[in-house]
Amino acid sequence: MERKKNQRLKNTIFKYLALTALCLFLLTIGFLWSIKAGLFGPLPDHESLAKVHNPQATRIVDETNENLGYLYRFYRSNVTYDDLPQHLIDALITTEDARFYEHSGVDYRSLGRVLFKTVLLQDRSAGGGSTITQQLVKNLYPRDYDNKFEILVIKIKEIFIAQKLEKIYSKNDILTLYLNTVSFPDNTFGIHAASKTFFNKAVKDLSLTESAVLVGSLKATYSYNPRVFPEASKLRRNVVLSQMKNYGKLDTELFEETILTDIELEYRSVKPSEGVAPYFREQVRKQLTKWAEDYAKEKGETIDIYSDGLIIHTTLNKKLQMMAEASMKEHMAVLQKAFENNWGNSPPWKKQAIYNAIVQKTDFYKQLVREGKSEAEIQEALRQKNDRETFDWSGTSIKKISLIDSIQNSLKMLQAGFLAMNPADGAIKAWIGGIDFEHFKYDHVAQSKRQVGSTFKPLVYTAALESGVKPCDYFSASSVTYANLEGWTPTNSDTEDYTHINVNMQEAMRKSMNTVSVRLMEESGIAEVLKLAHNAGIKSSLPQVPSLALGTAELSMLELATAYTTFLNNGKPSEPYFITKITNAKGEVLAEFKPAKDTAPAYSEETRQVVLEMMQSVVKSGTASRLGWKYKLTQDIAGKTGTTQNNKDGWFVGLLPNLVTVSWVGADNGAIGFRSTSVGQGANSALPIFGLLMQKVKADKELSKKYNKSFPAPSAKVVRMMDCPPTKEDGFFKKLFTNKDKAKTKNFDEEGKQNKGLFKKLKGIFKKD
Structure with missing residues (x-):
């Protein structure tokens, strides 16, 4: 009797368990079906997946299609499968997805292992079960969630999308898409960007060890950053090489030889603020933003200036720009030293009345005031030394200085601006808005x-x-x-x-x-x-x-340059412009820009010739004569120096028959100027930028022919x-x-x-x- 009673109890429990399991199964199936049906948000359809758009940086080029730089949210660029070396593919597959060629988007064996070890055994070292295809989905559709339930839904969506991708694309296509979208260290996206950033070479030229370094960094882009943690990166690289050996992609002899080598970087940080003409490229970005807004209103088509792979054709001459930047830096390093020496032990930037005005605008100072700190406590905090990034002409460095020290250092730095434009049509040929865009964003050409x-x-x-x-x-x-x-x-x-x-x-x-x-x-x-x-x-x-x-x-420097174009352009002012056309990634022209139409002469041709002759005498034997005796420039040049009250600003306008240039030097703070006219006058502070540039132009066969x-x-x-x-x-x-x-x-x-x-x-x- 007791046995029958126990048997009935077991049967009842079994029925309830079976029913519960069935309900859970049906709920799971229903849950999965609801996700696939789009009840938790639509899944991308076949058509949109077939047109997977990989964001590409907008490229800015000069008048000869030489690259000037990029506009992007994340630096990336595309490569094709043929660009990928075999050892890079082997490193990726053996490390990230060994059964890549066997599954159809989801590796259920790996997924089961992860669920068992991570969920049931609470083993956090079990690793991930995502395939390369699933990781590609994550790259294409970044996760956005607020709680654990949402992340569960997202992961299931990724499985469905991965299976769809496998039906649309070949394995080679998926590998290529993945490597073009995955994030590498230092905020670089895609294998091309990573290869250029860390090794300064094309993807196809990567060596075995370089491929292993980059693939190894995918596990943790900060912890295995070869620039920041070279030893950790080397250990991780060797793990990748070991995986390649274990799967028969690398013989033992080469493996043992390679793991002993050190990582050799040729680091080239690719930031929007670095490279040629950063101030100019920022002005291009501003104009491009406005154009995109107008284009959307007129055409009804949205353009993303950071990810649509546009090519912006500009009027700038890269070679002239690089020479101008080099001349500015060469001169300003010397002038800054003379400026500081000239002031001696009582410089204005160390006067409390001057630096205090800046200090009191900082968030740190305002926070101390909100906290009710006394003036003595505030001053003590302001003088506390911490590691801070500083800029001077010896380079950027980290120094243990106070906030006041940092502000004084910024105040004492002389700024410079340089502009060169074609007087016939206003085309900008060179543009320097300041001494260093990374540290001083203010553009003295356009804003000042x-x-x-x-x-x-x-x-x-x-x-x-x-x-x-x-x-x-x-x-x-x-x-x-x-x-x-x-x-x-x-x-x-x-x-x-x-x-x-x-x-x-x-x-x-x-x-x-x-x-x-x-x-x-x-x-x-x-x-x-x-x-x-x-x-x-x-x-x-x-x-x-x-x-x-x-x-x-x-x-502004632009206004002054415009006025001086009249002396070379039959008395007519030329409106500055710097974008000639915009094309999309396919090379189709989206917009073209022409110089402004001719205006009436501001004065007579006779007057123009007289004043131009006068300005040539300024260079031959007047206030700008050092162009001859110091810089040995003998070609035709007209010009005018300028120095403002209390030596606050130094100017030089240099005119060639087909080029207007404006140079300016001064401190940003109006209370700070040069102590003596001999140092601060335009002939000494601003003219040398032009003089050094013309020396470089003269030595260059192409530019000398163009401008001499x-x-x-x-x-x-x-x-x-x-x-x-x-x-x-x-x-x-x-x-x-x-x-x-x-x-x-x-x-x-x-x-x-x-x-x-x-x-x-x-x-x-x-x-x-």
Whole structure:
């Protein structure tokens, strides 16, 4: 009786267990069916899987299709199966998926092993059961989940998608797709990017040990990063080589020989901020972003500028750009040292009033204030030394310094900008926005507006000529105090005594005389100078004050370059542009960009020739003469130096017959300038960038042929107009009745133009050309 009772109990338990198992089975089947049916989100269909899109970086090229750099979220590029060396394929399969050629997307044997050991035996070292195909799915459709249930759903989805992929693609295709999408160390995606980054070579040229290093890093991209942990990477590489030997892909002799070798990297970090023309490429990115938005509105088609494999064709000349960057770095390393030595032991960047303004804007300082720290506690925290990355011309390094030290180091660094453009159409040929894009993102070409100093004077001279002043008119070079301008007294930068000395326009331009520039402004009137400057392409608001003649206007480098194109382009300003066309990955043209249409000349051809001749004299024997005696440049060059008040900014505009260049140097903080004019003047701070560049251009056969040209000869009339002695002394009676020791005082017409008087008007009537 007891036996029957026990038997019935066993039967009942069995029935319940069987029923429970059946219910679990049916629930599992239903759960799997619901996932496959898309109740937890749709699975990609056959068509979309057949068009698997592997994101490709956008490539930026120069005017000759030379590569400048990439735009990407993750650096990657595609290779074909034929590019993959056999030892790379063997390393991958033997390490990641030994039965790759046997399964159809899912290795149920490995999956069962992982479930048994990991789930039932809680053995976390059991490894993963994902096949290469499943890992490919994970690469193509990155996981996004909030809890364990969601990750379970995602993993099941990946199994279904993997099985679909195996029906659509060959094993070789899957291997290629996987290697093009998988993540390697240092945020590189795809075997091409990894090969270039760590070994600076094409995938097909990878050696056995290099392939093993890269495959080994897939297990843990940080822990097995060969750059960061070379020993751990070597151990992992040897595990990969061991797997290859175990599966018969590597003979014992070669295995034993290879595991003894060290890893030799030829590391080339590929970051958007590194490489040629980083400031320029950032401007391309900004314009491209705007274009993509407009394209989507117009065409109804979305374009991803980071992953659609676009090719951006630009106007830049890579060779000229690289020479300009090298020249800037060469000069700035020397100038920075001179700048610091010139200030000695009391530099402005160490004054608390200057660096405190920066400190108080930092998140660290604001956090200390929110925490209620006292001023003494805040200062103590600010002076605490920690490991911080610092930049100087010896390189980037990690130093144990305080936050204040770090800010002072940043404040003292001089910045530089350089721009070169074709005056005929505005095409940008070189662009340097700062000294180092990684550490100083601010672009001084496009974003900054600084006082331009004497580089504005050619526009003042141009306005004066257009108003009727003749090149051989003479002007007193002595200083004048303007009583109605609060006693303002413009003076010249040199120490010569100009009492009783009068100079013509060319001599005044050659020596960059401030006193004469103001007198020329009186001749034309401020309104005429403003009008001409805007007609020459300057869009910024200009100060309507007499000091405009000395360059108190704040302009961008692009505006200044645009205005100077008029001196080489028949008086017409050329609008800067730098993208010529955009093509997709198939080479189809999506957009083309042309130079802006011709504008009307801002002034006459005769005036243009006169001012260009004057600016050539600046280079031959004036403030820019060091181009000849120091840099040994003998070709035709016109130019103008510029230095602003308190030596805050140094400028040089250099003109070749077919190139406009602008160089600028200064500190970003307005309270910091050069201590002495000898160091800070434009001829010493900015001109050398141009001088060093032209030396390199001269030594290069291709660029020398392109840019070493002669200016067209001026007309016979212009030659006659400028044929006069540079200086003329006052006559005997004027000297007799002039008190040398008494400062000359006069009023400047508030409306912008001095009344000429009857005698001067009559004199002008009888003046000959």
